[in-house]
Amino acid sequence: MANIILQIAGGIMLLSLVLSLYRFFSSGTLVNRVIAFDTMTIISISLIAMITHYSGRTIYIDVALIYGLLSFLGVVVVARYLEKSL
Amino acid sequence: MIRNFFIILIIAGLAGVFVSLFWEFGASDTLTPLATHYANNGAAEVGAPNLVTSIVVTYRGLDTLGEVTILFLVAAIISFFLKVEKKGQKMAPPRVSSEIILTASKLLVPVVLVLGIYVFVNGHLTPGGGFQGGAIIATAFVLLLMANPRFELNHRIIAAVESVSGMAFVLVGVLGILLAGGFLDNKILPLGHFGKLFSAGAIPIIYSLVGLKVGSELSNILSNFQDVQKDEL
Amino acid sequence: METIALITSFVLILIGLYGILSQKNILKMIVGFSLFDTGLHVLIVTVGYIRGGTAPILDQVTGTSNVSDKIVDPIPQALVLTAIVIGLGVTALMLAYALKMYQEKQSLDIRDFKELKW
Amino acid sequence: MNLLILITLSVIMLVMAVTAVVHKKLTVAVLATGVVSLMASVMYLLMAAPDVAMTEAAIGSGLSTIIFFYVLNKIRKAK
Amino acid sequence: METLKIIGAIITLIGSLFLLLGSIGLIRMPDVFTRIQAGTKASTLGTLLSLLGLGIIYFDMAGKIFLLIVFILITNPVSSHMLARAAHFIGVKKADLTVVDKLEEKGKNHETKNSAK
């Protein structure tokens, strides 16, 4: 029961990943693309947590920790680049 | 036109080679003999649950030494290239960053440092190790840079940390020759209880040294790409 | 499963190679090189994959004895670990060269650098 | 389920790679490379390689993008 | 035990629905600021909920998940704030619906004050 619900949740996550990919391509400016990038990284953190569940190894969650940190920094660097004050 | 034709020809040829090489490929169900040996005896010989770590640090320790040397060379060449800045260019002062990122960086830098130290000290138990931990420590430096674009790293401290950890790395390796089986052998310290933090001989020490060295080298590379103008400060 | 990863890595390598060969901009060539690198890493990890295997980290899930039929091959992973870090070093070095070349000639086009052409 | 995730990741990776090579703007190309690294790192987790996934997330997706943007910034300033 | 697992799974499902809503908002919203609002905020709550659900299921990684949640709660608003600030600074076009922009009105003299600091 719990497993089936979690599988559906994983499927919805994949769908939202693809939907945010659409924003990356439509509408031109860099800021829009960065927002799409940000959303994709946030979804990927959830996806990593789901993979942790599927594979049954709890140690994989370490990767999600590092992921959260690095994605945050990437977005901040692009924001500073846009402000011309890197 | 003829150039494009050649490019497509080369790529098609390479694709053909790939297809013919891996047409029959399927993931095997058994390990290769060497990997089987590592898997079955690695835990007893090295005492580290993470087999990747035991391969990187102990079985293939010399490769890691070479890799750290390559990183050092890269940092040296980049600083050699980019050090000669043109003077007299007037830059507009960068936009002052907002208070949120200032406070957040003050809050986050120690946390990031703790996270990096956790990653490389626990390299033999959980995924992670010196290289990842070093990258995270360099990230803390990037965070400081985000808060204050004119922040400058103290190059003397960085150089000191780098050389001391490099020397200690080689020293641990030589101690391995003297006291145990060979270069970078981890049995100079007792193997300890399997799965505990203080176990697996010298692996936590070696990985911490690698982490410090990689972290300082990556920070060095990053600070070379940052443009600080000396006369402005 | 491994077939899909294998095809992905091949196509990534080919796209990266196409980028390196066809682009005129030096930075775009470096981007192509970066893609090539990623594809190569995926390929090596895929070769070490064992069906139904789990990560080569021993804990309560795998046990400590006779693990060789439960885990995937750890050697390619160790090699890729090294290769990624070296890849960053090489990328940084190439970027430094590109920056220096730009400061010399105010151009990023590869066709403007004719000194070493023969 | 794993197969579905893998297929989606592969498609996103390939689309992003084509974008990175074809697109004219450098910033977009660098961001697309970052996304390729990101997806590759999730893929490594599926291939049971958490160490490699961690390294790719930290170095391929994080530091390499940061260095690229630093260089782009310097080139923009030198213009 | 089983009921606990089902509760965790349902929380995760709600989280993934919020992720989907965030993506839909990302597509439907007309300008950059509203996109940041819909996209990143809803996704943040979605990630929090799905992590919470998994933390309920696997109790032995609850510590790390708690840390991850705190981490996301600190870093995510900072990154969206930075993006919005940069977008406003470079003068991204706002939607026609926008009724008021106090920052634009006061912008000029604040900027000069800031750079003089």
Next chain:
Amino acid sequence: MVTFFVIWVLLNSKLTPDVLLSGLVVAFIVALISCSKCDVFNDIRLSPKAMAYSITYIFVFLLELVKSNFDVALRVISPGLPINPGIVEVKTKLKSKLGRMILANSITLTPGTLTVEMQDERFFIHWIDVKSENIEEDTKLLVSKFEKYLEVIYG
């Protein structure tokens, strides 16, 4: 330093003597390296009243988060897209930097509002559904529900 120690133990998620020992060493080293950066932690008051208020604050914040999330979600999926965006200005009474950052983060995290710019005690907030353009009224609507707790905790 206590914070770092707690973080270390949470990361390891087990309580054995070696973890505690190494945690002490690591927390000490990190506190030594970044001692000049630690001043943000000093603003926290450790009286029982502040503790109680911070726990209440967490619950209020979570409630607000979920409520406004549903609000924005309804806006997103309704076909007419009923939004009315604009940037308004509010003022805060908080003095401490950490308190101000947490206030700004709370405002950003509740969907519908987004801190765009922050100049000393004036916040410029992008609001998805502008109800008024008056500073006092906006302050009452947006800030004060968080502020009255944070004022006790951080001063």
